[in-house]
Amino acid sequence: MATFSHLAYFPVRRSSCRDSYEPNKQNLSNIKIDGTSKKPATKVEMAGVATTSISMTLLGNDYVTEQQARQNIPTTKQSVDHFRQGFSIEGGVGYRQRVVIRSYEVGPDKTATLESVLNLLQETALNHVWMSGLLSDGFGATHEMMRNDLIWVVSRMQVQVDQYPIWGEVLEIDTWVQASGKNGMKRDWLIRSQATGHVFARATSTWVMLNRKTRRLSKMPEGVRGEIAPWFIEKQAITDDVPEKIIKLDNNAKYVNSDLKPKRSDLDMNHHVNNVKYVKWMLETIPDDILESHQLTGITLEYRKECGSSDIVQSLCDPEDGMFIERLKQENQDTSLLDGFSLAAGILENGVFLGSFEKRQLRYTHLLQTNGNLKDEEIVRGRTVWKKKPEPSPFASM
């Protein structure tokens, strides 16, 4: 299980006067708060920074540093976050955010990269929690979790991309949570075109609780359930999601990248390797010709262990049913046999959603592991699904 977790569920949120949005306005005496309480929030002046709706007593602390003032975590539920263009949906417990794909979030093909999509999932999850008023500390805990020394960690993540948004495109990202068994939580996302409503991507993730000190899994205390259960919405972003086992690769894997070392810029706020770096390490094992001719339509990640800054990592990758697909590919055959196989595999795994995908899919199994002294230790297992890129439009480059 990965540190993505600590970040991605209940994080620090820092923001100054974020509920005010009026162009050209610098006047801090004029801050508007759009909270559900409809009461004006307390305003605190500290070190030249104006803050809104920070309750110092709830922070259990008489001192407010400049950083805490800039952090500005709300203690009551908010319904609108003007600065992030976020607002509550589904009767106040779901979250929707408008996002524009930025120039540096696209790759050479001018569409958003998978890394950007993953980043936006993390960001909207955090902003959802920020608006909940439940956030207690900087490492992902509600008030009750904090009292019980508990943090969230992600155990599984699945993303399906039907189409990648292009540079400058406006998206709407919905996210919500629900129960996963007795002690876990699920978070889902839908990414849509703001203009047409077309669903570009769907994602789901599973979270469990870890004791921060013992590093062991924990049951969900009743107090925590009481806090988060009102936020649960029973709705699936990916329908008929039946997790399919990802086998553990060994050194017979076809593609192996060794001696991967995290760089400083790969570390997140917990000094662990960030989730997006995991995915980059996985994708770098995929052969260049596949990356050129195909695009990733699905990725599943099963987290086992955090990767620290001093770990040396190995990235293994093996085509699923490899010899069969590889042989056909080498012979450059585009047979109906291959189409039939891949289509069947797509439906088997992904149900209704993948039914409309193009037929020529490739699937790879992945493993990231640390080269330990005594034995290798798994960090994350993965599966990626790829489809042929559409032929470029004759007018696309005009």
Place this chain on the structure above:
Amino acid sequence: MATFSHLAYFPVRRSSCRDSYEPNKQNLSNIKIDGTSKKPATKVEMAGVATTSISMTLLGNDYVTEQQARQNIPTTKQSVDHFRQGFSIEGGVGYRQRVVIRSYEVGPDKTATLESVLNLLQETALNHVWMSGLLSDGFGATHEMMRNDLIWVVSRMQVQVDQYPIWGEVLEIDTWVQASGKNGMKRDWLIRSQATGHVFARATSTWVMLNRKTRRLSKMPEGVRGEIAPWFIEKQAITDDVPEKIIKLDNNAKYVNSDLKPKRSDLDMNHHVNNVKYVKWMLETIPDDILESHQLTGITLEYRKECGSSDIVQSLCDPEDGMFIERLKQENQDTSLLDGFSLAAGILENGVFLGSFEKRQLRYTHLLQTNGNLKDEEIVRGRTVWKKKPEPSPFASM
């Protein structure tokens, strides 16, 4: 000179219905346009995508692909971009954008990385141009530049960071352009705290015109000057900016990283290595203990040549006045002599702005070059300036 250029001045802008912002609204018939013309823009329905203010005749083309519809480049000047929270300032020719620092834009110390700052400079520059109505093609040209086969390339960039914004902090980024000599252009930026107005960072860049076919520098045609001159504002983000020569390092440099190979994810839309990757390659030569104890307060980049996807790159780095500072550092002396030296250097280079910086600065010279067959070729020269990180507040981790 680098390909950052092609992207960062007059790029493709794609967006659907970007001038409409009303939470929960999906109704495309209700689009509001906030243009300076105050006239409703033409609305075109194409392939299920509603577009505003695209002039097909100006695109010189009777066909509009779905991508062009999503791209949605305005042909008239706009004064507000609701989706990006951008609006015009300085009598309509400057641009200001509100930006919230996202969770994935910060590093292990929970402040925005330099890479994120550079990305935001690029993004706001692009959005400024998008709003100008001058944008013609997808590779950075106005209508007149397009007719003359000209593109913009960046020749120099300087960024000064006084303080790094933290996760969730709301920024206001101003950007504007002015003449640089007879044939060039300058683009400046100011990054401020939205709440307090404190200036976090300042930046300036110089641009020249290149003929796309001959790859030679070009004079600025009168037609192009006529298009862009009305946008010029004579104002300096960095006052007293007297470019200081950056010497060319050779193989005697103290720190050398060789065999650097661009990865797919390092390439921009022109299939050249992106600007942020250059900076990463530079910073990775800085010793870890300096990265831990210091933060970058200034960077200057002088671009010489584009770096392609197949180039093998070498990153050289040398401390300025190296032996003097290094020796004192090794002896762990914090003498007034060292303080005096560094302060003087800071004032010499950076004038008023750096006057308020902490005194203990380090300076490094950088060079990225390709290992050519016949001779090494310079990609970019750089200088970085570093100051001691402030001591952490006793309450910072609460």
